[in-house]
Amino acid sequence: AQSVTQLDSHVSVSEGTPVLLRCNYSSSYSPSLFWYVQHPNKGLQLLLKYTSAATLVKGINGFEAEFKKSETSFHLTKPSAHMSDAAEYFCVVSDVGSNYQLIWGAGTKLIIKP
Amino acid sequence: GAVVSQHPSRVICKSGTSVKIECRSLDFQATTMFWYRQFPKKSLMLMATSNEGSKATYEQGVEKDKFLINHASLTLSTLTVTSAHPEDSSFYICSARRAESYNEQFFGPGTRLTVL
Numbered sequence: 724a725q726s727v728t729q730l731d732s733h734v735s736v737s738e739g740t741p742v743l744l745r746c747n748y749s750s751s752y753s754p755s756l757f758w759y760v761q762h763p764n765k766g767l768q769l770l771l772k773y774t775s776a777a778t779l780v781k782g783i784n785g786f787e788a789e790f791k792k793s794e795t796s797f798h799l800t801k802p803s804a805h806m807s808d809a810a811e812y813f814c815v816v817s818d819v820g821s822n823y824q825l826i827w828g829a830g831t832k833l834i835i836k837p
Numbered sequence: 838g839a840v841v842s843q844h845p846s847r848v849i850c851k852s853g854t855s856v857k858i859e860c861r862s863l864d865f866q867a868t869t870m871f872w873y874r875q876f877p878k879k880s881l882m883l884m885a886t887s888n889e890g891s892k893a894t895y896e897q898g899v900e901k902d903k904f905l906i907n908h909a910s911l912t913l914s915t916l917t918v919t920s921a922h923p924e925d926s927s928f929y930i931c932s933a934r935r936a937e938s939y940n941e942q943f944f945g946p947g948t949r950l951t952v953l
Contacts, residue, residue: 755940755941757941759944764949765946765947766930766944766945766946766947767881767930767944767947769944772941774940774941813880813881817940817941818940823934823939823940824871824883824886825871825881825883825932825942827880827881828880829879829880830879830880
């Protein structure tokens with residue numbers, strides 16, 4: 724069965740320092756992987772997606788993620804955090820085994836210290 | 838492209854009343870729409886999947902008579918919370934999928950329901 728594990732419920736970084744949000748997945752098929760961001764009391768925004776093309780995916784707002792099949796990981800990174808990045812981030816997997824339903828991680832709250 | 842709207846964005850109602858939430862795909866035809874519920878500080882929970890012109894498929898534990906879903910057209914799905922109670926208070930989010938993009942969903946901005 725498909726599953727997603729976000730290894731950190733909270734990540735705290737200082738403004739201007741790198742961000743790493745970790746995500747591991749399990750899938751018996753060729754997965755599609757997504758990162759969504761949700762600001763407080765706001766809707767979901769797609770940051771980036773991997774759908775079997777280039778393994779290094781660039782998204783909006785300077786975020787990127789690398790699909791590593793051998794490690795079953797899809798970690799989200801950003802070189803320099805900005806105060807506006809403070810939000811909840813969700814890693815999501817989808818594949819034919821789930822009939823392309825989205826399987827959600829529990830979320831990681833990113834806290835930016837001034 | 839691929840914009841999904843929800844209406845209303847917020848609704849407050851009295852216990853025992855019914856509330857209807859609309860989800861529209863504004864610039865594409867959505868063969869499938871999904872309804873999610875999000876509890877505070879939690880991830881999204883899929884409630885049901887609806888295909889245009891057919892009955893919705895509900896996830897285990899979701900009461901179909903409580904949460905009525907209609908997907909009457911390729912651009913509109915509605916969720917009606919019947920006889921709402923305070924425990925139904927939540928953030929409800931819809932998403933829509935295009936036939937040609939089976940592995941991606943486009944999300945609405947969500948509806949905050951508060952039942953007094």
